[in-house]
Amino acid sequence: MTKKEYLDELSRQLKPLSENEREDILLEFASHIDDAMERKPELDESSLMASLPHPSVLAKQFLEEASCSAENNRESSGNRHEHSENRDDRSDRFRSYFRHATSEHAEIEETYDNIQKVDIRGISADIRAIPGPVCKIKIEGYWDEESMPEIIASGNTLRVDLGKETETLTIELPPDLVEFMAKSISGDMELSIPSGVSARIETTSGDLAIRAERGRIQG
Incomplete structure (x- = not known):
């Protein structure tokens, strides 16, 4: 056509x-x-x-x-x-x-040490969190320089703003994590929260699956 x-x-x-x-x-x-x-x-x-x-x-x-x-x-x-x-x-x-x-398919894969707080903001990206030995993220999507995800690691805090063009985020949560926050509008979230972590989860219309051992979860 x-x-x-x-x-x-x-x-x-x-x-x-x-x-x-x-x-x-x-x-x-x-x-x-x-x-x-x-x-x-x-x-x-x-x-x-x-x-x-x-x-x-x-x-x-x-x-x-x-x-x-x-x-x-x-x-x-x-x-x-x-x-x-x-x-x-x-x-x-x-x-x-x-x-x-x-746009070309893009991928970001990074590892961060000494992370105790994680804050993720998404729009339509699917978010998957699993326990891991260190804090490691893998982001995939289609973006250019103006629309690529924003990642800020400051002290013991990692903040990830996925923007509009990200399709998926997989993050490994370290064993010494204290606080985990994830907010999405329409993306699905599949989260396995490590023991003892305080978690705050917000989603407007996406599917949500959470597995946690002890700790406190707000949704």
């Missing part, structure tokens, strides 16, 4: 929307396609189109959101602010569609 064929099909699927809404979506999506091709000139157009959600899948999401937005606008007079937030969310989603096609 070419860019034109993709956009034509998306336009057809978006017919229930107003002409202005449909044009707004198509122009923004087309700009993301152009940006992806510019950043990766060696990328074949048909391969890029094949890596994206089918136009019917994309259109279904927009139609469902438009229906929810219309209902919310009837209940609230602050629809201008809501619309702005929805556009920001849409831009983030568009960028995520092109992530695998335009």
